[in-house]
Amino acid sequence: MTRKFYLLAACVLAWISPAAYAELRIEINQGVERPVPIAVVPFGWKGSSGSAPFDVGALIAADLAGSGRFAPMSRGDMLQKPTRGRDIDFGDWRILGTEVIIVGQLIPTGADRYSIQFQVFDVFRGDLLLGYRLPTDRASLRMRTRRAADMIYEKLTGIPGAFSTRIAYVSVVRTGGKPTYRLIVQDADGANEQRMLRSSDPIMSPVWSPDGRKLAYVSFESDQSEIYIQTLRSGARQRVSARAGVNGAPAWSPDGRKLALTLSKSDGNLDIYTLDLATQVLRRLTDLSSIDTEPVWSPDGRTIYFTSDRAGGPQIYRVSSGGGRAKRVTFEGNYNARPRISPDGKQLAVVHNDRGSYKIALVDMARSYVQVLTKGPLDESPSFAPNGETLIYAAQAGNQGVLAMTSTDGRIHRRISSVEGDVREPAWSPYPVN
Amino acid sequence: MKLSKLLMIILLLGLVAACKGPGGTVVDDGMQDSSVAPGDSGGAVSSGVGSGTMGEGSEFTEDMGQHADADMMDNRVVYFEFDKSEVTGAYADMLAVHAGHLMSNPAMRVRLEGHTDEQGSREYNIGLGERRAQAVKRVLMLQGVGADQISTVSYGEERPAALGSDEEAWSLNRRVELVPDM
Numbered sequence: 001m002t003r004k005f006y007l008l009a010a011c012v013l014a015w016i017s018p019a020a021y022a023e024l025r026i027e028i029n030q031g032v033e034r035p036v037p038i039a040v041v042p043f044g045w046k047g048s049s050g051s052a053p054f055d056v057g058a059l060i061a062a063d064l065a066g067s068g069r070f071a072p073m074s075r076g077d078m079l080q081k082p083t084r085g086r087d088i089d090f091g092d093w094r095i096l097g098t099e100v101i102i103v104g105q106l107i108p109t110g111a112d113r114y115s116i117q118f119q120v121f122d123v124f125r126g127d128l129l130l131g132y133r134l135p136t137d138r139a140s141l142r143m144r145t146r147r148a149a150d151m152i153y154e155k156l157t158g159i160p161g162a163f164s165t166r167i168a169y170v171s172v173v174r175t176g177g178k179p180t181y182r183l184i185v186q187d188a189d190g191a192n193e194q195r196m197l198r199s200s201d202p203i204m205s206p207v208w209s210p211d212g213r214k215l216a217y218v219s220f221e222s223d224q225s226e227i228y229i230q231t232l233r234s235g236a237r238q239r240v241s242a243r244a245g246v247n248g249a250p251a252w253s254p255d256g257r258k259l260a261l262t263l264s265k266s267d268g269n270l271d272i273y274t275l276d277l278a279t280q281v282l283r284r285l286t287d288l289s290s291i292d293t294e295p296v297w298s299p300d301g302r303t304i305y306f307t308s309d310r311a312g313g314p315q316i317y318r319v320s321s322g323g324g325r326a327k328r329v330t331f332e333g334n335y336n337a338r339p340r341i342s343p344d345g346k347q348l349a350v351v352h353n354d355r356g357s358y359k360i361a362l363v364d365m366a367r368s369y370v371q372v373l374t375k376g377p378l379d380e381s382p383s384f385a386p387n388g389e390t391l392i393y394a395a396q397a398g399n400q401g402v403l404a405m406t407s408t409d410g411r412i413h414r415r416i417s418s419v420e421g422d423v424r425e426p427a428w429s430p431y432p433v434n
Numbered sequence: 435m436k437l438s439k440l441l442m443i444i445l446l447l448g449l450v451a452a453c454k455g456p457g458g459t460v461v462d463d464g465m466q467d468s469s470v471a472p473g474d475s476g477g478a479v480s481s482g483v484g485s486g487t488m489g490e491g492s493e494f495t496e497d498m499g500q501h502a503d504a505d506m507m508d509n510r511v512v513y514f515e516f517d518k519s520e521v522t523g524a525y526a527d528m529l530a531v532h533a534g535h536l537m538s539n540p541a542m543r544v545r546l547e548g549h550t551d552e553q554g555s556r557e558y559n560i561g562l563g564e565r566r567a568q569a570v571k572r573v574l575m576l577q578g579v580g581a582d583q584i585s586t587v588s589y590g591e592e593r594p595a596a597l598g599s600d601e602e603a604w605s606l607n608r609r610v611e612l613v614p615d616m
């Protein structure tokens with residue numbers, strides 16, 4: 001059962017913000033067995049003249065469709081186009097088999113001020129499920145519309161939506177054999193690209209600060225690995241680690257004050273350290289001749305999970321973030337690496353080798369149980385959506401690096417294809433801080 | 435097989451070397467490239483092929499040993515098995531020639547660039563590439579090369595010598611390159 005939806009919302013928006021253009025395209029390979037039939041009626045425009053500056057309804061419909069859980073009706077099939085609850089004839093929508101109807105209006109409220117007003121109804125009962133008014137300015141119309149989609153999604157599924165979040169990733173375009181690496185940030189629905197950095201040398205391992213305002217990453221621009229922190233809004237960046245040897249795998253502590261990172265120093269042996277960003281105090285957490293790398297903090301900041309090959313092949317271990325003895329976490333399979341922890345702290349997403357194929361798997365930490373979610377053969381770099389419902393990861397399709405998403409229950413699979421070059425190392429942002 | 439592999443490496447190295455032009459690293463500020471970051475000294479892989487011994491081959495007086503050494507000096511890549519970092523005996527002669535060359539030229543330095551294939555996670559592969567570079571460093575030091583003449587860097591799977599997702603490409607990518615460090 002293949003269901004395809006191309007989210008070309010960015011095209012709709014091109015005239016709102018000329019800087020926005022889509023480089024990624026989301027395709028649903030497998031949605032839920034029976035996506036909920038919904039109708040997102042075109043929003044009314046209450047301006048005294050002209051047409052609406054933004055198609056709110058189209059973006060809400062596209063976001064809900066992109067989740068794989070909903071099947072929005074096409075506008076051409078709608079018998080009526082109400083923009084307020086009192087104008088809905090629920091009988092007509094019941095005949096069409098619609099279960100949920102969303103109506104709304106975009107209302108100008110002042111100079112560069114608007115109000116997005118929307119209502120969500122259960123068609124069978126005629127009940128109002130959610131009614132809301134979101135104030136916004138013109139520049140934030142798109143962002144606020146995604147926020148509305150988040151709220152609707154939560155009302156309908158019980159899971160907070162993540163449409164208003166963003167994805168950072170690395171792209172590589174080869175021109176005549178010469179690679180250009182880019183660090184890119186994009187809306188989670190694949191639009192609104194923002195290029196952060198361009199380099200002729202590799203860029204690796206982007207991670208978000210807990211407040212979503214900065215990225216830490218590895219750059220080889222000085223012919224060795226170095227860790228940088230870059231602020232999204234200003235583009236300003238700061239080099240935070242350029243010690244001899246490997247400087248890699250940055251991971252932000254939940255309070256944003258420290259980085260866990262991997263250093264080899266001069267002896268060439270990779271170990272995990274924490275670096276206090278304000279005081280520059282470095283603390284060593286592992287001290288073995290094995291490769292110890294890919295740290296990630298637990299949500300409470302007390303534990304650091306990491307990859308180590310101290311027992312032969314790479315496996316996941318944990319250690320107190322204050323130091324101490326490390327304990328092994330994964331035992332199933334001969335290759336488990338690059339852990340990312342679920343927002344509730346109960347599961348790890350890892351790269352798991354299953355009979356020669358690299359797949360994304362979930363490790364339930366209470367039961368040490370491993371659930372393989374993807375098909376491989378070269379899947380890597382899983383990253384949780386902040387609602388814990390979805391993982392984005394890197395895969396290969398026909399010798400091209402692509403991004404893909406899977407729901408953590410394995411029911412929904414989406415592929416995000418790049419228009420140009422290889423894309424890799426996706427990192428899902430936290431919820432935006434307002 | 436061996437020769438074609440070598441040829442491929444030479445071609446690829448040549449390509450990479452040729453490519454490393456202005457390039458550099460630039461902060462993208464929305465649409466426009468704004469401030470230029472510090473850094474790029476213009477040579478992540480400044481590895482050329484050959485090393486100055488190429489032109490000396492025509493003299494009749496040179497003995498066979500020197501010819502062999504010149505060939506060995508052109509050979510600058512050590513390959514590894516999957517997930518392994520042991521330098522096999524096949525590279526003993528080649529590394530001995532490099533070690534000898536470094537010892538008789540104390541001002542010379544070599545940069546050991548460790549690489550892996552694309553399988554598995556990227557940062558773990560940085561560790562594996564570093565371990566491979568360190569393994570070659572140990573071999574050179576055992577021959578008597580000073581530690582101050584050797585530097586290492588790991589690119590993991592980030593700079594493949596061969597593109598492609600099959601064993602042939604992977605075997606060419608699991609390597610350490612000996613790069614003259616000027």
